[in-house]
Amino acid sequence: MLRMENVSKIYRTELIETHALRKVDLHIKSGEFVSVTGPSGSGKTTFLNLAGALETFEEGDYFLDGQNVKGLSDDRLSEIRNEKIGFIFQSFNLLPDLPLFDNVDVPLRYRGMSKKERKERIEHALETVGLVSRMKHLPTQLSGGQQQRVAIARAIAGEPKFLLADEPTGNLDSLMAQQVMELLEDINSKGTTIIMVTHDDQLARRAHRNIQIFDGQVSDLEKSIVDDVIRSA
């Protein structure tokens, strides 16, 4: 489903080269819920950006849903992001001057769907996150947890195969974080693969698998080991 082979990412300036990811080998199967942990600056966000085809990389190969994304054109990468991937961000990244309906509509617009189909999908996605009754509200009229649920609705409206979540509960209190996590688990249970970057050990433990990134290198741990690593940390 998602396979990285020897993927490296280097940021270069005139003076310095920074190896953000070093020879990452990774395979995530369809339907998995994978947490990504690691200290700040270890390369988690870079990993997520590569996985989400938001950035290009220099070395290795990355197969997403069977297609090698290395060397694809900018247009093709946009199509892949639009059709195969849903993004959830720590700071929600909703457009503040658009009602919820229009926020969820953004990725669907770029897919060129009919108005009727878009409406059905948006309503269904908002219903899934329990906010269909507030579709005409602006994001600023919602709580943080509700805004993150709108972001999740936007991510799932296009029925992507992957959800990439970058600290989705980082800006939420524990109760709201719990609700969002339950929502993600529910989505995962319906077959969507989820990769979630988090600092929260408890949340990480709820994933099927944990990937740890230290200094740009990935340790892929099975569920049984995850608990041990977290326990000993």
Add this chain to the structure above:
Amino acid sequence: MLSYNFELALKSLKDRPSLTFLTILAIAIGLGLYTTVKTMSYQGGQVPLAHKSENIFLVQMDNREITAEEISHQSRLVDTTYKDTLNLMDMDLPGVRQSFNWSTYGILNVEDENINPQRTTAAVINSDFFTMFELPFLYGNGWDKTIEDSGEAVIVISKLMNDKLFGGKNSVGQTVRINNHILKVLGVLDTWYLPSKFYNRSFWPGYPDNFFIPYTFAINNEMPRSAGFDCWAANAEIARSFRTENTERLINSECAWVTFWAEIPDEQFDNYQHQLVSYIEDQKALGRFPREILTYLTNLNDQFTYINGRNDFMNVFGILSTLFFAVCLLNAVGILLAKFMRRTKEVSLRRALGAKKRTIIMQHVIEVVIIGLLGGLLGIVVSYFGLQGMMNIHIYQSDYSVRVEDIKPLFQMDLTMIGYAFITGIICTLVTSIYPIWRICNIPPASQLKSQ
């Protein structure tokens, strides 16, 4: 996708309307001034009598002294002497029409003491002037050769003079007094719009003379001459006096002051030129034309091409207005750049959610085109008021001796200029917006998503 981009562009225009308005205003003011100058230049540079401008020629012959300096351009060559004028008029070629003129002035009076006398400029002409330059008549007509040869005291007045002296009524058959002479009105001109007064080579923009009298009458009655005289050394000292006296000496001198025109059909051009040279050869035998034979036949098109290129006032004004427009555009681009860069986060998000680079470009191009269109529209309004202002200045400069309707076309945008303003507005806005659009569409999709 186009409709969605259009929606987004409109939304962006409504977002921070003050910035949008400032951008449009900057474009409109720059474009308005630029179009004002362009319109004046375009209208003033129009060649009159376009249907036969190829065939109307200014006739020039070099009758100067042997010691005269070389001229830098044919336009610098002297006009024609009075005796050469009369001699050339004897030339008889089928289809060829010849006319000449010089400037005069006078105070026009009528019997009615309630009417103020009118001091105005005028032209001394021959009868063919009316037909060659196609003067439009409201009442009556010009004079024929018989009247001209008899030296009869007749006059054709402009519509403006007819309005002022006769209240706009048909004044044909009425008399006017110029200085101490009584002249009978033979015709009243309708509005005769000229882009510039080319027939006396002044190329002064906007309006013709206010009365026309036969050259025979003007010579016989020593009407004043407001021409410049190019005289040989023998007459140089008294040349100034030729303006108001010494007519007999002037008309027999080698002083050139008459502007001479010929309307020559294509098939007669070579014959005319040949006859001109023959004439000069004959005159050489009589001791005149001491220099090498030099003649010029310059048609109206060529004259206007030359004059338009040398219109220093319009050229400088044109450069200044272009620079001002460029500064306004730079300002507009600065505002646009600030406006666009405010939405880097939104663009980054849209790119992450699947917007292609060209979609982002299209969205911003649409926005810029709308701004260019609105700037163009407002620019035309600004230009309208600019042209009105320039027209009023022109009327003031002419000491109110010209009416709005006489010069209105000079200060009016026609469809060509309106189209030009629109297209210029849009294209210039688009071209100068390339940088802001390039900046915004190159925002990497991942660059702004982590920020709070």
